[in-house]
Amino acid sequence: MPLAVCATPIGNLEDVTLRVLRELDEADLVLCEDTRHTRALLERHGIGTQAQSYHRHNEAARTAAVLPRLEAGERIALVSDAGLPGINDPGAHLIAASLAAGIPVTVLPGPSAVETALVASGLAGERFQFLGYLPRGEKAQRTLWQELESWAHPAVAFESPRRLPATLRTLAEGAR
Template sequence: MAEGRLIVCPTPIGNLEDVTLRVLSALRSADIVACEDTRRTRQLLDRYGVRAELVSYHEHNERERASELVARMQRGAVVALVSDAGMPLISDPGYLLVRACVAAGLPVEVLPGPSAATTALVASGFSSAEWHFAGFLPRKSGDLQRLLEQHRETVVAFESPKRLAATLATIAESDPERPVAVCRELTKLHEEVVRGTAAELAERYRDQVPKGEIALVIGPASGTSKTTVDERSVRAVKRLVAAGAKPRTAASVVAELTGASANDLYRAATSANGA
């Protein structure tokens, strides 16, 4: 019996011509193609004359379907996993299936291919030496501000067009000079990348709801965050550390209580100790 395995196949984020030859070969050779939306995946397969058995695999049936697919792979089936666009598992279903395959000792092969996150990062023109992928941004303003305080490097995230204005306003409130790029409809006919400061883009999109899918790239912080660190907060961090807490944990706890930057608190507390 042939050895069953899982092949993770990234698919185009917009332009169907971005599919790789290896992905097409894997889809043609697979016994089963597990996909979020069978109708959407069928469009890609029909474009390239691929005939395959499609089964739905999405957030609502992921756990049950993962067990079924692992059982079939254990009987020798080759399963290709795709999402609607881009790399599976990156803010898309697939984690439970990969984990189940690893637990069962089944081979997992991951093919390279399109990703909206890395495409937006490069298109933004911001530093990619150090960056953080946040998936979908928090809905609450306070949670978003804490995320940006903790990650002062470049941040890449996905955002809903309807929430874009509110998100930009929150970023501008924390650091109006922080650079931002709104990357819309990447690789598609109406692709658009708009760059500017958080304040500029908050004003631009204040009364405008853009159409299409958006990847938001938030550049490195300017270092002029509105939040300041007072000596009382630094002393609180040092007292927690003296009581046995790790410096990063102590800074995060105090930051959550005071609204200060966790990174600034950590730096102030550790530098004061000569660390």
């Protein structure tokens, strides 16, 4: 069985594809960042599959434990708390290890915070730059703002809600 990399809702638990729901229901195991968060999604859709944590603090050990199970034919799904694993979330390590071991990887697409932000902005989306999470600290952010001033296309970034007010202040000051 291939490793199933499943996109999860980015805010509304109903924003999940039927294909992802079927994969989560039929999987032997769901690997996830936070079992409490994923359990809410699974319970909302009546899915009883076991969920096990897979995050930056345990991904090396968990990958080593899961690869033999994938090689033995177990059906394993990988999810993040919101969006697609491997995009600013744990998952790339397991995906790369699976491919290196000759285990196929299937990606089940779904909601994208990057594309949602770009569409909601009203800016042309033919070309854009994804920055991932913004750097911490005023100095690093000011350097980034200066770099972005010369870009001709929109940039999309992630930021923690807790840090957003300070980041917006730094951006506003940098734009003066």
